[in-house]
Amino acid sequence: xxxxxxxxxxxTGPAGQFPLADIARQLRRDVINMVWAAKSGHPGGSLSSxxxxxxxxxxxxxxxxxxxxxxxxxxxxxxxxxxxPILYAALARRGYFDPEELSTLRQQGSRLQGHPHxxxxxxxxxxxxSLGQGGSTAVGMAxxxxxxxxxxxxxxLWGDGELExxxxxxxVMAAAHYKLDNLTGFVDWNGLQIDGPITQVMNxxxxxxxxxxFGWHVELADGHDFESIGRAIANAKETKGRPxxxxxxxxxxKGVSFMENxxxxxxxxxxxxxxxxxxxxxxxxxxxxxxxxxxxxxR
Amino acid sequence: MAExxxxxxxxxxxxxxxxxxxxxxxxxxxxxxxxxxxxxxxxVAPERFINAGIAENNMICMAGGxxxxxxxxxxxTFAMFAAGRSYEQILNTLASSGLNVxxxxxxxxxxxxxxxxxxxxxxDIALMRSIPDLRVMVPADGVxxxxxxxxxIRTPGPVYIRLGRSxxxxxxxxxxxxxxxxxxxxxxGSNVTLxxxxxxxxxxxxxxxxxxxxxxxxxVLNVSTIKPLDKETVLEAAxxxxxxxxxxxxxxxxxxxxxxxxxxxxxxxxxVLRVGIEDQFGQSGKPExxxxxxxxxxxxxxxxxxxxxxxxRA
Ligand SMILES: Cc1ncc(C[n+]2csc(CCOP(=O)(O)OP(=O)(O)O)c2C)c(N)n1
Numbered sequence: 001x002x003x004x005x006x007x008x009x010x011x012t013g014p015a016g017q018f019p020l021a022d023i024a025r026q027l028r029r030d031v032i033n034m035v036w037a038a039k040s041g042h043p044g045g046s047l048s049s050x051x052x053x054x055x056x057x058x059x060x061x062x063x064x065x066x067x068x069x070x071x072x073x074x075x076x077x078x079x080x081x082x083x084x085p086i087l088y089a090a091l092a093r094r095g096y097f098d099p100e101e102l103s104t105l106r107q108q109g110s111r112l113q114g115h116p117h118x119x120x121x122x123x124x125x126x127x128x129x130s131l132g133q134g135g136s137t138a139v140g141m142a143x144x145x146x147x148x149x150x151x152x153x154x155x156x157l158w159g160d161g162e163l164e165x166x167x168x169x170x171x172v173m174a175a176a177h178y179k180l181d182n183l184t185g186f187v188d189w190n191g192l193q194i195d196g197p198i199t200q201v202m203n204x205x206x207x208x209x210x211x212x213x214f215g216w217h218v219e220l221a222d223g224h225d226f227e228s229i230g231r232a233i234a235n236a237k238e239t240k241g242r243p244x245x246x247x248x249x250x251x252x253x254k255g256v257s258f259m260e261n262x263x264x265x266x267x268x269x270x271x272x273x274x275x276x277x278x279x280x281x282x283x284x285x286x287x288x289x290x291x292x293x294x295x296x297x298x299r
Numbered sequence: 300m301a302e303x304x305x306x307x308x309x310x311x312x313x314x315x316x317x318x319x320x321x322x323x324x325x326x327x328x329x330x331x332x333x334x335x336x337x338x339x340x341x342x343v344a345p346e347r348f349i350n351a352g353i354a355e356n357n358m359i360c361m362a363g364g365x366x367x368x369x370x371x372x373x374x375x376t377f378a379m380f381a382a383g384r385s386y387e388q389i390l391n392t393l394a395s396s397g398l399n400v401x402x403x404x405x406x407x408x409x410x411x412x413x414x415x416x417x418x419x420x421x422x423d424i425a426l427m428r429s430i431p432d433l434r435v436m437v438p439a440d441g442v443x444x445x446x447x448x449x450x451x452i453r454t455p456g457p458v459y460i461r462l463g464r465s466x467x468x469x470x471x472x473x474x475x476x477x478x479x480x481x482x483x484x485x486x487x488g489s490n491v492t493l494x495x496x497x498x499x500x501x502x503x504x505x506x507x508x509x510x511x512x513x514x515x516x517x518x519v520l521n522v523s524t525i526k527p528l529d530k531e532t533v534l535e536a537a538x539x540x541x542x543x544x545x546x547x548x549x550x551x552x553x554x555x556x557x558x559x560x561x562x563x564x565x566x567x568x569x570x571v572l573r574v575g576i577e578d579q580f581g582q583s584g585k586p587e588x589x590x591x592x593x594x595x596x597x598x599x600x601x602x603x604x605x606x607x608x609x610x611x612r613a
Contacts, residue, residue, distance in 0.1 A: 040413045081417065106413040108584030108592065114415035129417030130379065131353055161330060164352035195330045195350055202330070202352020 006033060006102055012095035015059050020226045023093065024054040028255045028282045030089035030102055036275040038106040041114070044265040046086035048190040048223070048250040049157060055229045056155055057090045065095035068122035074152050075125045075141050079134025080159035080188065081115040082267070088112050091123040132165030134158075135185065139175045142183035142243075153237075157186045161193030163204040169214070175243040176215030183243040184236045185216075188223065190252035192263045211245040223248030256281050301469025302441055306462040306497075307405040309441030311336025313448045314373065318344040321452055325365055327374040329355045334464075335375035335405045355380045359388040359402070366398040371452055377411075378404035378461060382423035393457040394433045401451045403460045408548035409576065409593060410465040410498065410586035419581030425553025427459040428526050435526040437461040437547075437555075439500040442471040443523060450479050461497065463548075465586045468501050470521075480524045482532040488518035491604045492536040495546035496522045496555050499574070503546045505597035510604055517604055525555055530562050537567045542607035544572045546600050548590075551575040570610035572603045 009026060011018045028050050035041035053076075057063070061074040078087050085105060092099040097111075104110035111121045115129025125141070128134040138156035145152055162168060175183050187207060195201045204210070208218045217239040219232035229248065236244035252266070253259030256278040270278055314326055318340060330353045332338040341348035349365075351358035355376050362372040374381070381404035382389070393400050404423065411419045427435045436451070436458060438444040444462065451458045470485070477483070485500070486507050495503035500521050507517040518540050520532065537543060543563065545556040556573030563571055576593050590596060 038413060106415070106583045108582065108588045110583060112583075114413050114583040115417040117416065127417065129415070130384065161353050164330075164354045166354060166356060193330050193353065194334075195328075195332050201350050202354065204352075 006030065006099045010093050010095050010099065011058055012065060015061065018058050020054055020058060022284065023058050024051050025255070025282050025284060026093060027054060027086060027089045029279055030093070030099070031085045032256065032270060032275055032278045032282065034085045034089065034102050034105040035269045037103050039269050040106060041085055041269060042082040042267050043085070043256070043270070044192070044252040044259060044262070045080060045159060045188065045190070046083045047254045047256060047259065048252045049080070049083050049188045050086050050254065051224045051226065052157065052186055052188065052229060052248055053086055053090045055226050057094050059226070059230070060233055061155070062152065065123070068096060072150060072152050075154050077126050077134045077138040077141070077154070077156045078116055078128055079138070079156050080131065080162050081128030081134060084112070084114065084116050087116060087124070088121070091121070096123040097121065131159070131162045132167040135168055136171040138183060138185070139171045139180065142175065142180040143178060145182050146178070146180065152182070154183045155186065156183070157188060159193070160187055160189050160191065160198050160204060160207065161201070163187065163207065164202045172211065172214045172216065179241050180243045181240050184233065185243065185245045187245065187247050188250050189247055190250045192252045192261070192266070194263065194266050196263055208245075208247055215242055217242050217244045219244060219246045221246050221248045223250035224254055301472050303466050303468050304441040305464060305466045306438050306441060306444045307336050307464060309444040310403055310405070310448060310462055311339035313445040314340040315343045317449065318347070321371060323369060323371050324452070325349060325370045325372045327351055327358050327362055327372060329353055329358050329376040329380065331376055334377070335403070337373070337375045355385045356388050359385045359400070360392050362400045363392040363396070363398045366400045367396075372400045373403050374400060375403045375405060377418060378407035378420035378423045379418055382426050382459065383420055386426050389427070389433065389457070389459070390430050394430045397432060397456050399455050399457070401458045401460060403462060405462040406464045407461045408463060408498070409581050409589045409595070410463055410548065412464070412586040412589065413583050415583035416581040421548070421550045421576045421581060422553070423461060424525055424547065424549050424555060425557065428553065428558060432456065433526065434458045434524065435461070436524050437496040438523055439497060439521050440467055440470045442469065442473055442475055443477060446475070446477045447523070450477070454479070463498055465498070467498050470500060480527065480529060482529040483521045483523070484518065484532070485521050486517070486519040488516035489540055490515045490517060491608050492518040492520060492540045492543045493546060493600060493604065494520045494522050494533065494536070494543055494555065494559055496525060498548050499546035499595065502595070502597045503600055506600035506604065509597060509601045515604065515608070522555055525558055528558050528562060533559055533562050534567050537563045537569045541611045542570045544574060544600060544603045544607050546574045548595060549575050550578060552578055570607045572607045574600050574603050
């Protein structure tokens with residue numbers, strides 16, 4: 001397990017006190033190591049959404065890893081459930097469970113199922129993996145928050161390809177209808193799905209205009225810029241009487257040179273050499289690090 | 300030796316091969332063409348390949364419209380999203396109107412492996428079998444898959460074909476003739492019958508070998524058309540062997556086991572034991588590990604066969 005270099009660095013404690021860029025690099029390395037060890041999984045869409053999850057889990061959300069079921073916590077639903085690796089990495093480093101366990105991803109008996117499973121692991125708010133369904137459950141959670149007159153907020157993450165599912169628009173309509181301003185949706189706008197660019201496979205554009213037409217407030221953000229994400233969330237919180245969509249421009253495979261903007265890395269695992277190259281791409285500045293050194297050897 | 304190949308791979312290859320022969324053939328997919336292998340067809344006949352995007356329900360109903368306009372349509376996605384998500388579209392649009400749409404669902408069963416329970420469809424045979432006028436087919440290897448694709452095209456009306464992700468051993472030589480709808484007896488035997496479908500057929504044959512070493516002779520049936528069921532062959536087996544074990548990569552509820560048990564109970568009651576997934580969810584793991592964990596093994600089939608024989612009435 002040590003060969004996975006999972007490390008023990010954790011960032012627990014109140015949100016807002018951690019160096020987000022460092023965390024994001026660590027989480028991306030985790031994603032690579034996990035998918036490499038599992039020999040299957042979804043790196044592309046995990047890397048594109050890493051900075052969004054980093055911001056939410058390490059800066060924005062009101063949560064307590066020691067009390068995952070704390071009733072007043074903010075909730076995050078990963079509607080694009082195939083990005084499970086980044087959710088698991090974020091939860092582990094945040095203190096929900098031991099990062100050593102990350103290396104069990106997708107193995108028989110592991111709590112880290114191929115797609116998030118509610119009840120298997122602390123911090124998983126909903127079972128997802130069948131695209132489109134998570135968003136509807138987030139609407140349900142936001143409705144419950146209103147019924148109980150609670151202040152907690154619900155965050156949901158869709159893939160841009162996922163928006164092709166009809167149920168997404170059913171949930172978007174319901175969220176506006178019930179004026180769920182405690183709900184913030186993100187779209188990981190990386191432009192790719194499995195069979196190719198979203199605009200070629202089944203064009204969901206213009207995404208912003210569609211959400212506006214459905215009654216949502218829409219914010220555009222750079223999904224790899226924490227300040228941009230933060231501004232959009234601040235505006236979402238100011239918006240009353242309707243839900244907010246934060247349309248995050250992202251790069252599929254972000255941070256790994258050979259994975260960026262490549263649809264082929266949606267659901268395939270790096271081999272040994274590719275892993276080392278990826279880890280070198282994701283090394284902390286100023287560290288040559290073992291992965292980087294091995295990369296030289298492998299050339 | 301017959302070729303070892305995943306049934307989904309045989310399916311894609313077959314579609315590509317026959318694209319010229321059937322100019323009315325249209326193939327649809329929902330953003331999984333490289334997994335379902337319909338990408339093979341897209342390569343040779345891009346103008347007759349329609350990607351519905353990640354929108355299975357819409358795909359099924361669009362296929363219905365194409366079929367009502369004279370096309371023969373194959374639609375593919377994972378079994379979870381075809382039989383599961385689009386159950387009602389298949390029922391209300393395709394089957395109730397007898398539309399000429401062939402739902403070829405891949406990645407059925409536990410052998411999806413690491414993706415886990417959200418993608419492991421183990422109730423599709425039960426769901427699809429409950430729909431009137433829908434034929435339900437489960438090929439056991441690549442050669443039978445190809446035969447079924449052509450059979451589906453020749454026979455008008457809706458069909459559900461269940462295909463797998465993982466490679467399966469070849470059971471039939473290329474060019475084998477199949478009698479549509481008929482159960483094929485792969486091995487004769489008089490002590491017990493092993494009625495299997497899909498990947499379990501090969502395991503049933505292995506179980507029959509194990510049993511033979513103990514002097515127990517098992518008849519092995521390949522029940523590749525589950526609906527309409529070849530009741531005659533099932534009842535003959537009940538009559539002649541007096542005990543049946545069904546074997547399927549599916550829940551023990553309502554699938555092949557259900558079909559056989561219902562048939563036997565009504566006309567010639569004998570013990571029917573079911574090897575399948577015991578009314579529980581799947582999980583992530585390697586396909587072989589999962590088969591072992593859930594008891595889908597030759598060994599387990601042989602054990603059940605001995606139990607079934609012990610339950611025979613004197
Ligand atoms: C209902 C459903 N249909 C199909 C799939 C298979 N699938 C998994 S990921 C994916 C593509 C998702 O594309 P996108 O939402 O853009 O995700 P990202 O590029 O951000 O990873 C598909 C079709 C699924 N998981 N669920």
